[in-house]
Amino acid sequence: KQEVTQIPAALSVPEGENLVLNCSFTDSAIYNLQWFRQDPGKGLTSLLLIQSSQREQTSGRLNASLDKSSGRSTLYIAASQPGDSATYLCAVLWGSNYKLTFGKGTLLTVNP
């Protein structure tokens, strides 16, 4: 079964801390993996996309890595800020059927 799991479900950190969010997936035959951010009551904002052939992508203070063999991706946030507080979602596009599966997300709170 094609499943995506995100750990932890919630995370609270002080401002300025570096942090890592985890995403694991059950089928290594992926097309790509994407990280999103969702603010309360809002839609989704795309953060980073990693193609199947890539190992990592970077945008500003964000870095996402992909290890297909172990079925894992991490989102690294450097020097966290209160404005980073949101739910972070991982989505996998499976290569065999183009089904797009989301994890349940990690609720991040960055305290001033």
Place this chain on the structure above:
Amino acid sequence: DGGITQSPKYLFRKEGQNVTLSCEQNLNHDAMYWYRQDPGQGLRLIYYSQIVNDFQKGDIAEGYSVSREKKESFPLTVTSAQKNPTAFYLCASHSLGGYTGELFFGEGSRLTVL
């Protein structure tokens, strides 16, 4: 500007009524998806489609139906058979063939059953 338009943004329905949520995109995307979001549940896939006149069930298709008669349109009908339809519904799309990956989302439709 290109994008995905979902309508209505808010919808109220009485029990026993079918309702249809609209999703239109002008991005020339091949693949379209419908998700349901409940608190603490993330996004759960209802239906998806990669080409016109073809679609596949997602993980929670019971009580829902879709059609894909045009490339740009993928309406979702929430039928009276759906036991707990109150939720936030999101439509998404992306291109296939030369796909760079970006998934586009509509702003969502919030359905409340009274």
